[in-house]
Amino acid sequence: MDLSLEGKQALVTGASRGIGRAIAERLADEGCDLLLVARTPADVEAVAAEIAEISGRQVAPCVADLSEQDGVELVATEVNAVFGGLDILINNSGAAKGRTILELDDGDWHEGFALKFFGALRLIRTLWPFLKDSGGSVINISGYFGKSPAPNIILGGAVNAALENASKALAQMGLADDVNVNVVRPGMTMTDRHRALLVQWGEAQGLTAQEAERRRIDTMGL
Ligand SMILES: NC(=O)c1ccc[n+]([C@@H]2O[C@H](COP(=O)([O-])OP(=O)(O)OC[C@H]3O[C@@H](n4cnc5c(N)ncnc54)[C@H](OP(=O)(O)O)[C@@H]3O)[C@@H](O)[C@H]2O)c1
The missing domain is CATH 1.10.1220 (Arc Repressor Mutant)
Structure with missing residues (x-):
């Protein structure tokens, strides 16, 4: 399928496995150049090399912890160094614990929000000027429990609900700035x-x- 993405520059977080990797493979297939982010160097480097070889596109790995402000800054610096701009930002990384409130402590709640909510919002804030220049697109990967809460996934559900709410506000801001902001809520994968x-x-x-x-x-x- 030709999605008219040839030559677009895309950042995919959490791209070393699972849904993020599948998104990266598909974008490369559609002709995008990629910057792939994850924490484990060997994994993200191997995936970047594999996708580059299969697709013939430029695919660079970036090792960063997106639950930390430093990690977000490092990624933004890499985006600038590798692309000098950005068309597509996919906020996919997320790893909230699937437990009930009685099994989660404050640290778990901080961790859950630090990565998927604050990590995504910090990246959007930092990279918005690039996306505004390119008339670009943000896709935030949410999840089923953001809309349909369950006791044993209360943290992931709350994080996704917050991300969806913020995405709606950003989508409205994007109307003025020519940046498309969408949420994708994958089913069980x-x-x-x-x-x-x-x-x-x-x-x-x-x-x-x-x-x-x-x-x-x-x-x-x-
Ligand atoms: N699987 C499902 O059924 C499902 C359904 C709905 C929504 N989702 C959502 O889809 C997204 C991806 O899920 P998945 O199942 O594909 O997860 P996964 O297989 O665990 O992959 C997570 C990816 O994120 C990276 N990551 C984890 N913590 C990170 C951090 N602090 N900084 C940067 N990267 C980090 C991981 O690499 P490292 O560990 O090396 O950092 C990996 O590349 C999540 O947001 C999840 O909530 C999944």
Whole structure:
């Protein structure tokens, strides 16, 4: 499919595996040059090299922890050095713990918001001038529980709801600045993170991961 993305410059966070990696592969396939962010150097470097080889596009790795202000600044500096501008920002990285309120302490709440909410908002704030120049696009990856809360994923749900609310405000600002801001709320996607959550939810209910998956599918009415 030609999405008219040939030659666009895109930043994808959390791109070393799972949904972020799939987004990166697809964007490269559509002709985008990429900057891929994750914390584990070997993983993000390997994925960048693999996608560059398959697609023939420029794909640079960037090692940063986006839950820290320093990490966001490092990424912004890399965007400037590698591209000197930006067309597409995909805020995908997220790793909130899937537990009930009784099992989460203040540190868990801070961590959950630090990465997916503050990390995304800081990147948007820092890179907005580039996106304004290019008439660019922001896509924030949210999640099912942002709209449909559940007790054992209260943190991820709250983070996603906050991100969706802020995205709506940013989308309105984008109308004036010619920046498109959208949220994508993926359904259940079998990534490493999701497999780990199924094991954890299963354990909490005395179920196998497979049984926990079945229960989730039934609950979602799929
Ligand atoms: N899987 C699902 O069913 C599902 C459904 C709805 C929404 N989502 C959302 O989709 C997004 C991706 O989920 P996924 O299942 O693909 O997750 P995943 O497989 O765990 O991948 C997470 C990615 O984020 C990176 N990352 C984690 N912490 C980071 C940090 N502090 N700074 C920078 N990068 C970091 C990871 O690499 P490093 O660990 O090396 O940093 C990895 O590349 C998340 O926002 C999640 O909430 C997932």
